[in-house]
Amino acid sequence: MSKHFVIVDTTEVTDENSTIDFSQLPYSRHELTRHSLDGSQVVIKYLGDKPSFFDGKTIYTYSEISTILKGDDWSNNTDPR
Numbered sequence: 702m703s704k705h706f707v708i709v710d711t712t713e714v715t716d717e718n719s720t721i722d723f724s725q726l727p728y729s730r731h732e733l734t735r736h737s738l739d740g741s742q743v744v745i746k747y748l749g750d751k752p753s754f755f756d757g758k759t760i761y762t763y764s765e766i767s768t769i770l771k772g773d774d775w776s777n778n779t780d781p782r
Contacts, residue, residue: 702748706766707758711736711743720754721745737774744770 714721714734726747728734730741735744744766751760761769 704763705747705751706761706763707745707747708742708761708766708769709745709758711741713775714743715774722752722754723753725754735770735775738777739774742774 709721709766713719726745728745734746736742747755
C-alpha cells in the first residue's frame with residue numbers, strides 16, 4: 702500500500718470543527734504527527750486512496766516530503782559544535 706503525505710495548518714487538525722477524520726489515518730490523533738518547528742503546520746500520512754477531506758490539498762510522495770522535512774522550517778539544521 703502506498704504512502705502519501707499532506708501538509709496542513711495546525712489549526713486544521715486542532716479546530717473542534719475539523720473535517721480531518723483520524724479514524725481513516727494511521728494516527729489516532731494529531732499529537733502523533735510531525736509538526737513544524739514553529740508549530741504552525743503538521744504533516745499527515747495516509748495509506749492508499751486519498752481521503753476526501755484532503756481534496757484540494759497538495760499530495761507529496763515519501764521522497765518529496767523527506768526533502769521538505771530536511772528544510773529549516775522542519776529541522777534544526779544548526780551545527781551542534
